[in-house]
Amino acid sequence: MTYNINEKGYYGEFGGAYIPEMLYPNVEELRLKYLEVMAEPDFQTEFKALLKNYVGRPSPLYFAKRLSEKYNTKIYLKREDLNHTGAHKINNTIGQILMAQRLGKKRIIAETGAGQHGVATATVCALMGLECIVYMGEIDIARQAPNVARMQMLGAKVIPASSGSKTLKDATNEAIRDWINNPVDTHYIIGSVVGPHPYPDMVARFQAIVSEEIKWQLQEQEGNPNPDYVIACVGGGSNAAGAYYHFLEDTNVKLIAVEAAGKGVNSGESAATSSLGKIGIIHGSKTLLMQSKDGQITEPYSISAGLDYPGVGPLHAHLFQSGRAEFIAITDDEAMEAGLELCQLEGIIPAIETAHALAIFKEKPFQPNDIVVLSLSGRGDKDLSTYNNYFNI
Amino acid sequence: MTYNINEKGYYGEFGGAYIPEMLYPNVEELRLKYLEVMAEPDFQTEFKALLKNYVGRPSPLYFAKRLSEKYNTKIYLKREDLNHTGAHKINNTIGQILMAQRLGKKRIIAETGAGQHGVATATVCALMGLECIVYMGEIDIARQAPNVARMQMLGAKVIPASSGSKTLKDATNEAIRDWINNPVDTHYIIGSVVGPHPYPDMVARFQAIVSEEIKWQLQEQEGNPNPDYVIACVGGGSNAAGAYYHFLEDTNVKLIAVEAAGKGVNSGESAATSSLGKIGIIHGSKTLLMQSKDGQITEPYSISAGLDYPGVGPLHAHLFQSGRAEFIAITDDEAMEAGLELCQLEGIIPAIETAHALAIFKEKPFQPNDIVVLSLSGRGDKDLSTYNNYFNI
Amino acid sequence: MNRINQKLQADKKLLSIYFTAGYPQLTDTVSIIQNLEKSGIDMVEIGLPFSDPLADGPTIQASSTQALKNGMTTETLFNQLKDIRKTVSIPLIIMGYFNPILQFGVEAFCKKCQEVGIDGLIIPDLPVDVYNDNYKSIFEKYSLVNVFLITPQTSEKRIQFIDSISNGFIYMVSSASVTGSQTGFGNDQLAYFKRIETMKLKSPQIIGFGISTNETFNQAIKYAKGAIIGSAFIKHLKHEGVSNIDRFVKQIRP
Amino acid sequence: MNRINQKLQADKKLLSIYFTAGYPQLTDTVSIIQNLEKSGIDMVEIGLPFSDPLADGPTIQASSTQALKNGMTTETLFNQLKDIRKTVSIPLIIMGYFNPILQFGVEAFCKKCQEVGIDGLIIPDLPVDVYNDNYKSIFEKYSLVNVFLITPQTSEKRIQFIDSISNGFIYMVSSASVTGSQTGFGNDQLAYFKRIETMKLKSPQIIGFGISTNETFNQAIKYAKGAIIGSAFIKHLKHEGVSNIDRFVKQIRP
Numbered sequence A, B: 001m002t003y004n005i006n007e008k009g010y011y012g013e014f015g016g017a018y019i020p021e022m023l024y025p026n027v028e029e030l031r032l033k034y035l036e037v038m039a040e041p042d043f044q045t046e047f048k049a050l051l052k053n054y055v056g057r058p059s060p061l062y063f064a065k066r067l068s069e070k071y072n073t074k075i076y077l078k079r080e081d082l083n084h085t086g087a088h089k090i091n092n093t094i095g096q097i098l099m100a101q102r103l104g105k106k107r108i109i110a111e112t113g114a115g116q117h118g119v120a121t122a123t124v125c126a127l128m129g130l131e132c133i134v135y136m137g138e139i140d141i142a143r144q145a146p147n148v149a150r151m152q153m154l155g156a157k158v159i160p161a162s163s164g165s166k167t168l169k170d171a172t173n174e175a176i177r178d179w180i181n182n183p184v185d186t187h188y189i190i191g192s193v194v195g196p197h198p199y200p201d202m203v204a205r206f207q208a209i210v211s212e213e214i215k216w217q218l219q220e221q222e223g224n225p226n227p228d229y230v231i232a233c234v235g236g237g238s239n240a241a242g243a244y245y246h247f248l249e250d251t252n253v254k255l256i257a258v259e260a261a262g263k264g265v266n267s268g269e270s271a272a273t274s275s276l277g278k279i280g281i282i283h284g285s286k287t288l289l290m291q292s293k294d295g296q297i298t299e300p301y302s303i304s305a306g307l308d309y310p311g312v313g314p315l316h317a318h319l320f321q322s323g324r325a326e327f328i329a330i331t332d333d334e335a336m337e338a339g340l341e342l343c344q345l346e347g348i349i350p351a352i353e354t355a356h357a358l359a360i361f362k363e364k365p366f367q368p369n370d371i372v373v374l375s376l377s378g379r380g381d382k383d384l385s386t387y388n389n390y391f392n393i
Numbered sequence C, D: 001m002n003r004i005n006q007k008l009q010a011d012k013k014l015l016s017i018y019f020t021a022g023y024p025q026l027t028d029t030v031s032i033i034q035n036l037e038k039s040g041i042d043m044v045e046i047g048l049p050f051s052d053p054l055a056d057g058p059t060i061q062a063s064s065t066q067a068l069k070n071g072m073t074t075e076t077l078f079n080q081l082k083d084i085r086k087t088v089s090i091p092l093i094i095m096g097y098f099n100p101i102l103q104f105g106v107e108a109f110c111k112k113c114q115e116v117g118i119d120g121l122i123i124p125d126l127p128v129d130v131y132n133d134n135y136k137s138i139f140e141k142y143s144l145v146n147v148f149l150i151t152p153q154t155s156e157k158r159i160q161f162i163d164s165i166s167n168g169f170i171y172m173v174s175s176a177s178v179t180g181s182q183t184g185f186g187n188d189q190l191a192y193f194k195r196i197e198t199m200k201l202k203s204p205q206i207i208g209f210g211i212s213t214n215e216t217f218n219q220a221i222k223y224a225k226g227a228i229i230g231s232a233f234i235k236h237l238k239h240e241g242v243s244n245i246d247r248f249v250k251q252i253r254p
């Protein structure tokens, strides 16, 4: 079994590029060039230098002593929250902005849910002096206000998406429409391992730095590059893809993907794609998605804007279907408690997305000697008002 | 001329410990032990490990290409904004919490202005499982609301200081009163290079990691460990102290300290201590402070909560008086513009404190070959609403 | 011979109209088709509404959302169309996104199309290569014409390829854009129309996107076999419902 | 001999009262002192108000803030006191933070004190060693008693040292706390009082902080030469102004 993409752009039966003809030239250009561009020494040098000097990589692999004691296992947190702009998202936007420059693009568009990808995109656009337009669902604009303010400070234009569930899915639709309308000078920086091929593979490769670092950091700290478990939350799946990447073929490293159960997997208000989804097409990719019997895409729900997405990247659909990763769904309530627990045990306020991953320690027991690496995908500054309202702090 | 503290706790004529007898045992205990404790290999190991794995050090020394082009000089930004919790303050709180543990303290108090020191203190208290009380001026509570929420999430109790100008000075008074009332089990984590000896020296030593890193990072990037200039904003002076520390004796490295002019140095609404201050006693230290003819401490003003302080640490008073550092005052308006400029040129939203330092490029010309290191002391997430209101974004 | 190909052979420029099934009222479908035929329309695209129509602008999006709210489903549409051939003889095409068709089952869907008398399909997000590899034989089995799109950005080589596998007409998107975002043709578009005309493709071209008036219709049919109106007609339905369709059509082609 | 030392030699327990100069009204200073003497008070601490009184609790803080608002300054205070010795003979001590004194000039300040008839100073944030190294000779030149504080946390060695350099009494802070935060004495405090008593220091001790009633006053004078009341008296001034000072004092020492 391989977990790499095949030459047609599929992971097993998932992936491909189900796009209207209007997008064909752009997507095809990217497909033909992405590997070649990424392999250029000059690209790699610039990418690595920015990750180091601008983003602040390597992000620490932090042994969480008090959390480990509490759950009687060895927990390492991969600190993507310490990246510039506060989440893993910037690894990808740095890569894509360099790609866009090499493709001669002058205008950047993006979708965003939690706003982290929007901020990360606005950031790299400011850095490179490129125009930036970010689509964001109206509901997300309300619940992630600090990130809206940040994008605007950075000079990006934030356009509300008011169709459908007014969240990430709809923002993505709007971004795709913009790209259709601006076929020549515009690059679309997708924020997760979703969308038509080659996006899932390209984004996964940019995020792969996460597991590349985990390997040498664990070697340094534990004398062994491989943990027993890698845990990550999954919205579209990019932080998970990055954290899993270099472990995909090592099947003794167990992978755990945590999805948002919202008010409960069967409550009708959920975003637990692996439990509720069926194979279909969303945003140009054949993958698992939540949909009606008729193939209408379901409006998802999660307290976390970054997980509030009815699909999952094709890699993850493949990991689920093949059993390579275990999928666990965590409710709003479980996530919020786990987020607060991390604050008070380790002095780290996690993004609510990440808090879902943290909640699995209450769900699933680990052995005292297990080495568990958890992708701390982002910091919770953007979520303070949600936390506050929830806990009445 | 030396810029180190002498054995009585003075930099030149500034410093000392002007404290009521009630504080004597605590301050004396610290004075007798701080150097010894800091020298313990076990302390150093733990301190360095936390800085690396928890705080995310080294912080990058980032060559700001577009900013450098704009001002036709070579500008490096020392990225303290990328530290855990978003500012340089955590370097000191990590050090002090380890100190407090070794002194057997169980309860931690702190004052905070911008809230960054409060968050950094709440963070290390959560990490170590210690009780945490933070005093914060009522005005600062209003203008730095995100940081208040963060402290509370981290389990700290935030107590409003409602006397005087209701800002940092008054929060410090309240913290000192708390310490007087709790003389046995409590350690007071002061957030800057202010307060009675040994605080200024101890805090400077914890922050010295900043210039220690700058030296090897510049050696790596420029082949020379010494820049031509080091620039930092000065509230109490801790980020400046850290950035200057290993350059103090190298007088060919020019030091620039940037203070808050508020609405103008002579507007009556300012916090430009070096221009407006006279020698006196504030918070246990003999230093420069803004005061009336009668010795009543002036209520300062700055748009930036972290610079809104009527004094300056005794080291800085000495650097000013001896001419070792050049002091420049920057108004609210100049700072806000410089903050926005950094957002849009480099994709970095700076704290408004830091924005004061950035504003000097409009004030003071540098040579094209000058290597200028600026301490990017913190990120601007806490300041979004102030920026927004100011720019009407 | 498929009704579409018959129509394409006629020595006449064609006017085709798109509408979203189930809009403005759930049960308007048949009446709209009948009225369109009566007004002299040559061909109809029946939109199968989708929750996430990413190639469509606000007008068609809103009609799809409303149609779904009204209760339109794939099954309902086939039920509504089951006797359509008793009253309507112009070619009928279903235009829809791929996911609902995939969920119905591609073969089941094609079979149903044939049963009710649908002549062709336009599936904007079904890529040419996937169609070729997996679905071509099914479409052919049920005598369905599959219509591909080209845009001003489509390369000459790709146009040749699309022409080679087309068995009906080529849907020529007037400019790279979502539906409903154009209001007239500029020089670039006219140049593109001319460029395609001189390629002398085997498949006739019908121009869509941006046609809303007699003027734009006339410009389009100068270069192509016909033109398709979508958003402009949806706006008519929004304001006047199924009434006065004849008047709407006469404005375009008096 | 300095009035303070005379008073300390008297075979009597002392009641001393602190008030903030310029509070509640700017010009109340002299009248408060006169009334206190009339009520039988043995010694008065005149508070020189400071913007940042970090050893004081809310009551004294508020009185300082008000006094400063009323316009009290160091110069004003000396002006108000210039004829005080015409009407008042009990010892008078100025209690103030160091910064205003530093700005006035330590020597100028001491000189003024002597001129108007002040007998001693309590400067809580002037450390013993700084006093010893820099200011002792000045204080002595102007015949001022300097009063140091000790607390329950002060080490025996340090108490011995403070005793050795004291030339008046030792201000014994009843518990480590800011002013006004205690409401009665517990076992710890009584043990501390006893401990100091048995040290047999050369300097008499006067207990301050936490004395507000006849009961606490009596407890204090069981162990020490006297007691100082601060916050409780400020509260009286707040509610009744300069009236009924006699009644307040009689409540403490009938």
Ligand SMILES: Cc1ncc(COP(=O)(O)O)c(C=O)c1O
Pocket: A087, A088, A113, A114, A115, A116, A117, A191, A192, A193, A233, A234, A235, A236, A237, A238, A239, A240, A305, A306, A307, A351, A353, A354, A377, A378, A379
């Ligand atoms: C902090 C954080 N974690 C996780 C996610 C989910 O995205 P992905 O699954 O692509 O990692 C987001 C999305 O915004 C995020 O901001």
Ligand SMILES: Cc1ncc(COP(=O)(O)O)c(C=O)c1O
Pocket: B087, B088, B113, B114, B115, B116, B117, B191, B192, B193, B233, B234, B235, B236, B237, B238, B239, B240, B305, B306, B307, B351, B353, B354, B377, B378, B379
């Ligand atoms: C980001 C930042 N910079 C600077 C300061 C000023 O403090 P200092 O002068 O001690 O560095 C603060 C204080 O809160 C701060 O938060």
